[in-house]
Amino acid sequence: MSVMNKLGHQAEFLDDRLTVANWGKRNLRKVFPEHWTFMFGEMALYSFIIVLLSGIYLTLWFKPSMTEVVYNGTYTPLNGIEMSEAYKSTLDISFDVRGGLLMRQVHHWGAMLFIASMTIHMMRVFFTGAFRKPREINWTIGVLLLTMGFVEGFAGYSLPDDLLSGTGLRIAEGIMLSIPVVGTYISFFAFGGEFPGDEFISRLYGIHILLIPGIILGLITAHMLIVWYQKHTQYPGKGKTNDNVVGYPFMPVYMAKAGGFFFIVFGITVFLSGVATINPIWAYGPYVPDQITAGSQPDWYMGWLEGALRAMPNWETTLWGHTISWNVLIPGAVVLGVIINLMLIYPWLEAKVTGDKREHHLLDRPRNAPTRTGIGVMSLTFYMMLLIGGGNDIIASQFNLSINAITWAIRIGIFILPPISFVITKRICLSLQRRDRDKLLHGRETGSIMRLPEGAFVEVHAPLSDNEKAVILSKTDITPLPWPEKVDENGVKDPQYKKDHRWARLSHWFFSDNVPKPTAAELAEAEAHIRHSAAEGAPVIAHREQLEPEGGVLHDPSAVEAEKEPVTK
Amino acid sequence: MSEQNTPDVEIEAGAVEPDGDIVLPDHHPRRTDFDPRAAKRAERQVSIMFTLSAVFTVAFVVAYVMIPTDATFPVPFFGTWSASNTALGVTFGLAAFFIGAGIMQWAKKLMNDKEVVAMRHSLASPEESREEAIAVFQEGVDDSGFATRRILRRSLLGAVALFPIPLIVILRDLGPLPGNKMFITSWVPGMRIVLDVTGAPIRPADIPVGGIVSAMPAVLPAIQKAEGNLNARAKDVVLLVRMNPDEIRSQQGGTDDEPWDYEGVLCFSKICTHVGCPIALYEQRTHHLLCPCHQSTFDLADSGNVVFGPAARELPQLPIKLDDEGYLVARDSFQQPVGPSFWERG
Incomplete structure (x- = not known):
């Protein structure tokens, strides 16, 4: 029996039950335009898969507990020192589990790559106007993905309970406290009392490994389905119009290039994790609230918020027995909120200014x-x-x-x-x-x-x-x-005049x-x-x-x- | 959703539409398209890459079994590396990379590289479909009676609006209410100030002029043990500095009889009033204390006031004195909350 007949037999099984032939005939040769800038979105997807995979391995050994224990293990400089179980298990993963350090570093490098590639992908989409109709929804999903990436990255950075991550959490607590009216309550509920308490790491763990990854996975699925359904945008060039899509067929060329690229991203991330240290938590020591190192830095993607906190003048208002810390509230919460909202509405804002209701598939x-x-x-x-x-x-x-x-x-x-x-x-x-x-x-x-x-x-x-x-x-x-x-030709005043004039x-x-x-x-x-x-x-x-x-x-x-x-x- | 997605019709190069020629991007044949030797060579390259990948996978397993986690090796300029981590990362990384590179080379050199064209279709449904959809929707609305039975609709909306309340109420036990916790520390009058490392009590003579010492209340280790967490440490820690009494320009309180310092020894909270980092960088000559997190700078010779940076409030000062045995103790508790500002602080 020939290979084709065999395939036909299995396909028949699926088609009898799932109508796959109908889908396949329309989609197996779907056209995908090609350009090197389309790589960044793919990179974001692949690095997310890498982070998901390496994260599963880490959960097998990591203990999300703030119970204080005394370390006596392979990493002798820290012997006899009190630390949380979270920190101790991270040390064990790094020094005693074979390949554990590799998985930790793959997880961290992958997370960096995830956010970096999302950022660059978003810039590509913005500068080429790919967010225009009909892709505003996907832009919105993208903004939410980037936001979730920040939150997820920060949560993961905080889990090992080392000196830097604890300092980051302390800053997060300070930002919570700056929220008017409910800030103190939010902080007490989050930490199960005063900072740092003994609950936070285990609470954050659930959020980090289940809630946010679940949301990200859902958003990515929607993002991909929409890209597939709407067909990819393309750059202008000979033979390329707003009404066609020119490129390579999904099967085999695009499949091969996308699949091959996954392995390349995977390979580079793992290779990097083999030769380049990232987040050496053993060098920072366990978190103790009264210790700090000079040159404390968050991961790069939090750097701009950190910069906002540092640059803000020291304004604070005390009114009727209440304190509003503008110096923390504005850079810590307002700036991020305003920027995310501006990003969310930008496609609609531009469409309103353009007065353009057409579909755009050819990139600007x-x-x-x-x-x-x-x-x-x-x-x-x-x-x-x-x-x-x-x-x-x-x-x-x-x-x-x-x-x-x-x-x-x-x-x-x-x-x-x-x-x-x-x-x-x-x-x-x-x-x-x-x-x-x-x-x-x-x-x-x-x-x-x-x-x-x-x-x-x-x-x-x-x-x-x-x-x-x-x-x-x-x-x-x-x-x-x-x-x-x-006034219109009948001399009637236009009530919308001022608004229309502004637009x-x-x-x-x-x-x-x-x-x-x-x-x-x-x-x-x-x-x-x-x-x-x-x-x-x-x-x-x-x-x-x-x-x-x-x-x-x-x-x-x-x-x-x-x-x-x-x-x- | 796939119903709308009518089949993509491929148009091969040179195909003609009724209204004219389809223009296709220029196509430049690759060497592998017309030179069988080049094609053969590409095929060989790809298969070598796949083989290399398999070799590295085997190498990974060998490295996993053979190299202990504590083995190291020196790398010029970069110090000492973990042999296990490097070997595992390099072998696994290259195993994945060569699969990817091989597939890429295959796609680029040997798969068809002629671009194809498919037409796009307006994403909006045709007008009649929209009307039909609205009619069907209306049918559903009518069927349910949602629009006409107002009392049902309103009571349902009311019930559903209230429904999430338990989900929020149940969060109440996430933590205790703040109470007065933000306003108090473990410092009480007469509490000994001890070194934060050894727990030894401190005599003024232990601190040289220009020196700075991290300290804590003597009771802290016991509290920490009883509570099983680091909460007390996160607010009680203090810094002792000693300067020439003439250099102290102002303090947050004290009288000639009951000064807050002891002969030039001053005690300040170690927790930054900005967002709560512990402060550690002291400049002896200027008496400036700099927070390494966001660079708020406090002048300890001048009531701990802010001289630069995002912190709004001075660093709280702890009044101190000597006890009968000549050790430094708190004269009183902190006169203001320590740490970052919060709404109820006032």
Whole structure:
């Protein structure tokens, strides 16, 4: 019996019960576009699987208990020292369980990779406008995933009950206490009384290994199903439109590349964990509330919140016998809340400003949405300022600077640098748009100079390739929302006028600087002109190629492409 | 949801639609497409990678069995590494990596690399489907009587709205109510101040001028033992500093008869008033105390006031004196809550 018949037999079993043939015929050759930037989302998924797997191993040995015990074990420097069972079992995993340290490090490196790749993936989605209709829901899920990633990472960081994680929890308690009215109660309920109590690690454990991973798994499932159903976005290029999807079939190419990439991410994470130490909790010692080390740092993804806590001026209000600690409440809770909410609503905000109800499957080039790109770079600048602020002590000691000066630089910079970066980014984008327009109207510069009979020197221009042209022409010209009329033709006052006017102003701010695409007539004229110039310059190009048969120092992509073309047999 | 998802029709390169040519991205044939030797070579590369993976998997098991967890080896510039961890990580990592790399190479060199096209379809349902859906939904609503039977609807909504209350109430026993716990510490008048490591009582002469000592109430170890947790330690710990009495510009309290310091020895809470980190970095010359967490800086010669950073309040000072045996003791308890601010603090 042939292999195909055998497969048919098993498929029949499944199809009789689950109708798999119907699904398979539609989906096995589903088209997936390819681009290196699509890798980050995959990386996030795979690192989550890695973290899930390594986490299961850790649960087999970890004891989430704050009961104090005296250590007498393999790691002699800590012999005779009192510590929680959580910390002791983490030491045992690191020193006595074969491969235990490896699993711990895979878990931690994987978690870092998870959050890092989510962050970069989100930046890719933002800057290319992939969050636009119909993908707003998936953007929302993504924001929730990133938030859950922060919480989950922090919870995991806290579980070993080492000196750094306990210090992190103490800071978390301080933030809880700063919440008006209920803060003290929240803290007492969370810790089962005063800090640190003896309940928290076991409570956090349940949250860390069940509740949040469950939520993340659910969100990821929804995220994937939606990506599958809506089909992936694609970058503009020859043959790619808003109505088609160009790429490789799911089976076998995409399956192979995605599956292969999982193993690569897995391999690199494990390899890294074999050669690079992360979170050496034995070096920090067990948590004791009256001990601290200089240069205390959270994991990198918490760095920006830490920076916010450090940079905030020391404002506190006491009113009618009650205290509000703005110095903790604002950086610890308000900043995070505001930023997450802004991220959640951004797709709807932009859609409102655009007045655009169409589906978008062709990605924007960042330059073609200068205001959005500016907002993105502005946000990144804000984030980076806080992140730098989170390491102000390290920077001060490494570069011999005054910590007060660095903190003040952050305090001022956080208000000044983001707007500056916005303006610079927007200007760069608009310049790139102008450059694109020039390229369309005048062709590509070849770098070859030609002397005309009358003695003038001109540069030979060559026509753009189809692909280049398609990429540049993918830009959609958006007209800003119309200015509303104060009174309509019947003289009736528009009650919505003020509101509409505000949105129109926002819309103009968003779009009015955009450089329009050339019209069809302009393009046609330019085409003729470029062809003429290229034809006139042909001997010059030919001469140069004769002098520099390898393509010369000047880059001529079309020449290189032509060279690659094989000789057909 | 798959009903909406009409089949993706593949259009091979060169296919023509009624309204014109389908444009496809340029395709550049790979060497393996036209040179059988190159294809053979790629095949060999892929199979070597898979074989390497298998070898590393076996190597992992060997390393697991052979290398004890305490074996180490020196690595130039990086110090001493755990032999077991490195061997396990490298072998397992490469075993996974070579599977991935092999599959990638296979996909890139040997699988078809011609891009295919499928058409997208508007995600919105056709108008008639929407109308039908609304009709079906309406049928369901009518069937249930949800819209017409107002009393049923309202009582149900009321019941469901109250339903989660037990789920919240049941959380009550997560912890005790704060009571006055945030306002008190173990310090009472006459409590001996002892070194936090050895538990030895302290004489003023034990602290040199310019020195700083971490200390705790003498009763702390007993409390810790009785409570079985570190709660008391998290608020009771203090710092003793000694400076030239002339350098003390101000203190949080005390009179000439009953000063809060003892001949230049001052006692402050060790818990930062920002978010509760223990403070440890003391600059002798300026009398500044810096919190390593968020760099709040307190001037111990000036009532422990904040001179820089995010902390809003001064570090609470503990009034001290000498007891009959010449040891330092608390003259009184803390006159304000220690640690971070909280709503009820006032």
